Amino acid sequence: MAEKIATREAYGKALAALAEKYPDLVCFDADLAGATMTKYFKAACPERFFDMGIAEADMVGVAAGMSLCGFKPFVNTFAMFAAGRAWEQVRNSVAYPHLNVKVVGSHGGLSVGEDGATHQCNEDIALMRTIPGMVVINPADATEAAKAVEAAIEHDGPVYLRFGRMAVPVLYGNDYDFKIGRGTKMAEGNDVSIICAGIMVEQALGAREILASEGICASVVNMATIKPIDEAMVIAEAQRCGAIVTAEEHSVIGGLGAAVCETLARTCPVPVIRTGIKDTFGKSGTAKELITYFGLDAQSIAENAKAAIALKK
DSSP states (O other): OOOEEEHHHHHHHHHHHTTTTOTTEEEEESSOHHHHSTHHHHHHOGGGEEEOOSOHHHHHHHHHHHHHTTOEEEEEEEHIIIIIITHHHIIIIIITTTOOOEEEEESBSGGGGGGOTTTOBSSHHHHHHTSTTOEEEOOSSHHHHHHHHHHHHHSSSOEEEEOOSSEEEOOSOTTOOOOTTOOEEEEOOSSEEEEEOTTHHHHHHHHHHHHHTTTOOEEEEEOOEEETOOHHHHHHHHHHHSOEEEEEEEESSSSHHHHHHHHHHHHOOOOEEEEEEOSSOOOSSOHHHHHHHTTOSHHHHHHHHHHHHHTOO
């Protein structure tokens, strides 16, 4: 049984561990250090940690100013507030002047669970994708989360990192080489390709097992970087398999599925079925219950895969 760690936990520990290597790294939080896991950075470097209170817009503005002084700020809050409440400041104060600020949205998606629809941000990736020059990353496990943190530090410009509340299996070893803008193949297959991100990678691998029991061989791609998406890999999967299923813990509008469709519509049109949250809000419930209720579980992905295969010419 694979060890399970929440990506928010891995992020917090990675940020603290990198503090010594990057003395210009500073951390901002909006009164949520215990939830976003920036408490680890606070303990390691209290003089470089700034709790801005429940003032997310101000936090982003101060971080923008700090970046102009040569620092590398990470701003942290729940995805609902990072992408929602502070969107204008992220757009105008960070992205417009292309400042070196990293925006971290913790507790993204349905897996926030019992907190309900108001806190289940299923629109953050879409909102951040539309901002010019913004990199968008949604890691699948603890290893990828930690690697993505350092990649974001090394990247010159704004980055949005989405982390989750729910513990998920560790899929990668420490030798995993994460690169911004590159997808990674989790499993080979020729009948259909499942392109996924975040906690949906686990579900996609489960769907592959279900399909294999029915004689269908599915490819699984972890597309952790949703912007810039790995277009070459998306096109190669479409050309080889002839049908695509996307899987994301996010609205089907504007997220990973949209990015895949946008790529294939102009390069290699094939049937694409998007697995995600339809045009609706979330509900209160356990993460497992919600994943099943909204059709994000392995069985639902497998059914979508068979439907995509049926649409092949």
